[in-house]
Amino acid sequence: MQLTKWMAAGAAALMSVSALAADPLKIGFVYVGPVSDGGWTYEHNVGRLAVEAEYGDKVETTFVESVSEGPDAERVITQLAQSHDMVFTTSFGYMNPTVKVAKRFPNVKFEHATGFKRAENVATYGSRFYEGRAVIGTIAGEMTKTDTIGYIASFPIPEVVRGINAAYLAAKKVNPNVKMKIVWVNSWFDPGKEGDAAKALIDQGADVLMQHTDSGAPMQIAEQQGIFAFGQASNMANFGPNAQLSGIIDDWAPYYVQQVGKALDGSWSSTDTWGGFNTGMVALAPFGAAVPAELQARALEVRDNIANGTLHPFTGPINKQDGSAWLADGEVADDGTLLGMGFYVEGIDGVLPQ
Numbered sequence: 001m002q003l004t005k006w007m008a009a010g011a012a013a014l015m016s017v018s019a020l021a022a023d024p025l026k027i028g029f030v031y032v033g034p035v036s037d038g039g040w041t042y043e044h045n046v047g048r049l050a051v052e053a054e055y056g057d058k059v060e061t062t063f064v065e066s067v068s069e070g071p072d073a074e075r076v077i078t079q080l081a082q083s084h085d086m087v088f089t090t091s092f093g094y095m096n097p098t099v100k101v102a103k104r105f106p107n108v109k110f111e112h113a114t115g116f117k118r119a120e121n122v123a124t125y126g127s128r129f130y131e132g133r134a135v136i137g138t139i140a141g142e143m144t145k146t147d148t149i150g151y152i153a154s155f156p157i158p159e160v161v162r163g164i165n166a167a168y169l170a171a172k173k174v175n176p177n178v179k180m181k182i183v184w185v186n187s188w189f190d191p192g193k194e195g196d197a198a199k200a201l202i203d204q205g206a207d208v209l210m211q212h213t214d215s216g217a218p219m220q221i222a223e224q225q226g227i228f229a230f231g232q233a234s235n236m237a238n239f240g241p242n243a244q245l246s247g248i249i250d251d252w253a254p255y256y257v258q259q260v261g262k263a264l265d266g267s268w269s270s271t272d273t274w275g276g277f278n279t280g281m282v283a284l285a286p287f288g289a290a291v292p293a294e295l296q297a298r299a300l301e302v303r304d305n306i307a308n309g310t311l312h313p314f315t316g317p318i319n320k321q322d323g324s325a326w327l328a329d330g331e332v333a334d335d336g337t338l339l340g341m342g343f344y345v346e347g348i349d350g351v352l353p354q
Helices: 002-022 040-058 071-081 092-104 129-143 158-174 191-203 217-225 253-265 293-308 335-339
Strands: 025-030 059-064 086-089 109-113 122-127 148-153 179-184 208-211 228-231 244-250 272-275 282-284 325-327
Touching (some): 025 040, 025 071, 040 253, 092 109, 122 253, 129 148, 129 208, 129 293, 148 158, 148 191, 179 191, 191 208
Parallel strands (some): 025 059, 086 109, 109 122, 122 272, 148 179, 148 208, 228 244
16 A cells, blocks of 8 residues: 555656756847847847747747837846746846846856856847948948948947947948948837938938848838938848848857757856857848949858858057057957947047947
């Protein structure tokens, strides 16, 4: 009788363990824009769907979209942490709320995009977007007829400033007469503001637009005005089939699949990842029909040289905007400097907001 009871208890325990093992890993995603933005958030959601496709019923994912980078972020991250095993927070402004919530939920794994604050249960990840901007800067410098490139910027954080500088330096390299006009919209996703900024830049003579904002509005304005533009974070050709020259694609899917896999097999740990062309985290959108074949070849050569390490977008001599020396001839900027970049390089018009 006692043996039967023990066997029954053992069987129940095994069933319990089996049921526990079958529980899906619950993963939450916090998005700064709508998944329909066609840019930044769209690509993060593509990564989420890739996780579902890879692991099936081993995972269960949810997302919350259009979460502001303020008190709302902490509230949403907290709510997800209460019922999820892993939370991806996908915008720079979520950094402090992520770290704060992570302290209260030590058993939850957090992944924060583009931040630099880590903890035992907080990993960080980002892409070397500046590498892509060096390539599209090369194209822009060659394609502009007015020698004026317009740049729609979101917030004056190092990630955005790096992109502006990288694009300008690359454009200047192929077109010494090029000028870059910048409009800051203080938003990641605001189609109205982005569209107004695009019009303002066109009024200032820009015939090629770049953006570090998430909507397709600037591309749509470029299409309407008969000028050129580059997609941001995703292939935005649908917004401007004649306007798009190329674009930067953020491919998060391989990283998300990898990190979730580590969470599933127990090997996850807090790490910092900053991938570029060489890892596939940064890719180019297809070239538009307006880009000549020889320029396509040159752009791909720049991309390949960055990927194989023979070309770095920030190689001296480079001065800061005020004319003071930054990088000597042949000197390459280190990652620490790039991660904290808070100045324009020489030749860029305007004042960097503080």
